[in-house]
Amino acid sequence: MxxxxxxxxxxxxxxxxxxxxxxxxxxxxxxxxxxxxxxxxxxxxxxxxxxxxxxxxxxxxxxxxxxxxxxxxxxxxxxxxxxxxxxxxxxxxxxxxxxxxxxxxxxxxxxxxxxxxxxxxxxxxxxxxxxxxxxxxxxxxxxxxxxxxxxxxxxxxxxxxxxxxxxxxxxxxxxxxxxxxxxxxxxxxxxxxxxxxxxxxxxxxxxxxxxxxxGEDQDLTYPVPALAERAARREDPFEVWGSGKQGRDFxxxxxxxxxxxxxxxxxxxxxxxxxGSGKLTTFLEIIKIFTGFAGYDPVIKPLLDKPVGVHSRYANMDFVKEKYGWEPKISVEEGMRRVFDRAMEVHT
Ligand SMILES: NC(=O)c1ccc[n+]([C@@H]2O[C@H](COP(=O)([O-])OP(=O)(O)OC[C@H]3O[C@@H](n4cnc5c(N)ncnc54)[C@H](O)[C@@H]3O)[C@@H](O)[C@H]2O)c1
Structure with missing residues (x-):
């Protein structure tokens, strides 16, 4: 033990x-x-x-x-x-x-x-x-x-x-x-x-x-659950920090x-x-995924005074795949679906 x-x-x-x-x-x-x-x-x-x-x-x-x-x-x-x-x-x-x-x-x-x-x-x-x-x-x-x-x-x-x-x-x-x-x-x-x-x-x-x-149980101070929650409420116009063109590896x-x-x-x-997933996804793309789940097409409202950090941050996963044979199993679409479904349960 x-x-x-x-x-x-x-x-x-x-x-x-x-x-x-x-x-x-x-x-x-x-x-x-x-x-x-x-x-x-x-x-x-x-x-x-x-x-x-x-x-x-x-x-x-x-x-x-x-x-x-x-x-x-x-x-x-x-x-x-x-x-x-x-x-x-x-x-x-x-x-x-x-x-x-x-x-x-x-x-x-x-x-x-x-x-x-x-x-x-x-x-x-x-x-x-x-x-x-x-x-x-x-x-x-x-x-x-x-x-x-x-x-x-x-x-x-x-x-x-x-x-x-x-x-x-x-x-x-x-x-x-x-x-x-x-x-x-x-x-x-x-x-x-x-x-x-x-x-x-x-x-x-x-x-x-x-x-x-x-993930589904992440704090709302983080962008993914916060965006999911706002899509679940069908926010329109939909606010995004910066231009939304900044990308991350989710x-x-x-x-x-x-x-x-x-x-x-x-x-x-x-x-x-x-x-990481090895894939760069912008915040605008995440919003598109969530609002697609919610079934509407809002006007995007960039908040240019908000902190956005670096423009693009994503991983090269070749070393992990080649040396350790590891790859993520959950696609961005599937993972975001889980977060959105939880947001619908909790916030609507
Ligand atoms: N979540 C991510 O995507 C991510 C990405 C990169 C690195 N990390 C790293 O993983 C670790 C955990 O991240 P997270 O997302 O769970 O953050 P989190 O803020 O959710 O968790 C940190 C926890 O530490 C506790 N804590 C803070 N100071 C403490 C102290 N002095 N003594 C005891 N507890 C204390 C907080 O109450 C909190 O529960 C961090 O080192 C973070 O930098 C996380």
Whole structure:
């Protein structure tokens, strides 16, 4: 029986990963989230009993799922100071973690990344403390989610956009460009720490660079569910941030989780792989898909004062396909259909 730690377990990626572990393993799962953004497990964990034991919430009849509402940094510091606190407090045969998934981060959408970059820079602190702990604790395996935001922004402009390949970031030979704001810098720094942890401390670490992950249960501050919700309400004129011609690589959360688990199995040296579809889709195209589902053809109203980020960001998935044989299974049309159907259920 393994022990998993999921930080940021109540956020979008964290809760989808935690749900996957809960449904596919019999392992112990310890979830930590300060709920600054995340959704309490009661709202997504399904129909399982829960009870509070001191500062911990325990889920399920077999009492193997635990939730700490806490800053991950405080949790990890406590674990360093009192290595047997989990064993005593949870009454489980815990010695150390096997798999650790580190999703706790200040993320936010474009408005946060551009509008409050110093708040996002707190990620440097969260990741530094995380890797410092990991190098002492020595879990079997670590997953660090980097981001497509780590790629040089000058490869994503209107005139020079290319499909971004893993080799466009080469930390070892210092071939790196300017990433996207403090968010991208913190991810690039996190990848560097991952490589140091692997090389100098013998930790097995996999990094992933998800592009635009989306899904039915994503927060409405993100564009895909927000656009779906407005199409479900048949908004007309239909507002879009910027011209709407900016494009992203949309990849469904179920595919993201599949790829994360594959990376955990196959990567140990701190290197990073893309998680994307390899396809550039503009926001205008997403609106067309959603309004097509809703059966109307609205007037598009560009909001040119809104932050839009880089012009085109999409992945080259050749390396992942050739080296690891992995490809996403859910097409953009199918994934958007799922998001739209959920929006219809909830918002109409
Ligand atoms: N969603 C995507 O498409 C995507 C793309 C690229 C990278 N990522 C990365 O994946 C990770 C998770 O992203 P997400 O989309 O789930 O974001 P999210 O904001 O939904 O989740 C982050 C979670 O961390 C929690 N948190 C923040 N600070 C914390 C702290 N100090 N201690 C404990 N918990 C804390 C928040 O409450 C939230 O639940 C992030 O590192 C993000 O950069 C996500």
């Amino acid at each position: 393994k022990f998993h730690l999921v930080s940021g377990a109540c956020g979008f990626v964290g809760r989808n990963l935690a749900k996957r572990l809960i449904s596919t393993t019999e392992d112990y799962i310890i979830m930590v989230d300060d709920l600054s953004v995340g959704d309490h497990p009661n709202n997504w964990i399904g129909n399982v009993v829960s009870k509070e034991v001191g500062e911990v919430e325990v889920f399920g009849k077999d009492e193997r799922i635990f939730f700490f509402k806490q800053d991950i940094r405080a949790f990890l510091r406590r674990l360093m100071n009192e290595p047997d606190f989990l064993k005593k407090e949870l009454d489980i045969p815990f010695e150390r973690f096997n798999d650790v998934y580190h999703f706790a981060a200040i993320v936010g959408g474009r408005a946060k990344i551009d509008g409050d970059p110093m708040a996002v820079a707190i990620d440097l602190s969260i990741d530094a403390e995380f890797f410092y702990w990991a190098c002492q604790h020595k879990p079997d395996r670590v997953l660090f989610p980097s981001s497509s935001a780590a790629y040089p922004v000058d490869l994503q402009s209107e005139s020079d956009a290319i499909a971004l390949s893993e080799s466009d970031i080469q930390i070892e030979s210092a071939r790196i460009g300017k990433p996207d704001m403090t968010y991208g810098w913190s991810k690039l720094t996190g990848e560097y720490l991952a490589q140091i942890a692997a090389k100098h401390y013998g930790i097995s670490v996999a990094c992933v660079r998800p592009f635009s992950g989306y 990849v469904h959360i179920d595919d993201c989780i599949d790829c994360i688990l594959m990376a955990m199995d196959k990567i140990s040296d701190g290197s990073a792989i893309n998680i």
